[in-house]
Amino acid sequence: MIKPDAVERGLVGEIISRFEDKGMNLEKIRKLTIDEGLASRLYAEHVEMPFYAELVQFISSGPVIAMEWSGESAISVCRTLMGATDPKEAAPGTIRGDYGIVVTNNLVHGSDSPESAARELEIFFG
Ligand code: DAT
Ligand code: MG
Numbered sequence: 001m002i003k004p005d006a007v008e009r010g011l012v013g014e015i016i017s018r019f020e021d022k023g024m025n026l027e028k029i030r031k032l033t034i035d036e037g038l039a040s041r042l043y044a045e046h047v048e049m050p051f052y053a054e055l056v057q058f059i060s061s062g063p064v065i066a067m068e069w070s071g072e073s074a075i076s077v078c079r080t081l082m083g084a085t086d087p088k089e090a091a092p093g094t095i096r097g098d099y100g101i102v103v104t105n106n107l108v109h110g111s112d113s114p115e116s117a118a119r120e121l122e123i124f125f126g
Contacts, residue, residue: 001124003064005100006107006108007065008062015095015108018095023071023072025071027069027070028066028121029066031063031064032064033060033064034060039055039056042123045116051103055104066125075117079112080094081094082094082108085103086103086106087100087103088101090106095107095108
């Protein structure tokens, strides 16, 4: 998912290109604005974290681009292209390393397991 900060900054094409250039296949794409109910489903695993309220506020602050990508080792390959969670620590050449500086505004979300991918795709695409 391309988060509101990246959509607002006009980085949608750049981010999609990075996954395509690597060899991933775009299966589905949808622009939507996440409301608080959807945000709480998406981020249920983080509900106890101190940054949860900020995360929900941010993710519902503007439109996002939800996507389904397929390909060889898609989850790990896509997360490698995204870079470390905190953009300050993300390597140059990664999306977060090249475009971010603040952990909340870290441009992209990527499912971290087949189970979370199935759950998150259901939320976005039914
Ligand atoms: P990732 O997005 O790399 O899978 P995560 O699942 O641990 O990272 O966290 C989800 C999001 O929560 C992350 O993209 C940004 C935010 N976040 C994580 N750790 C944070 C922290 N220490 N302070 C503020 N926001 C944080
Ligand atoms: Mg995560």
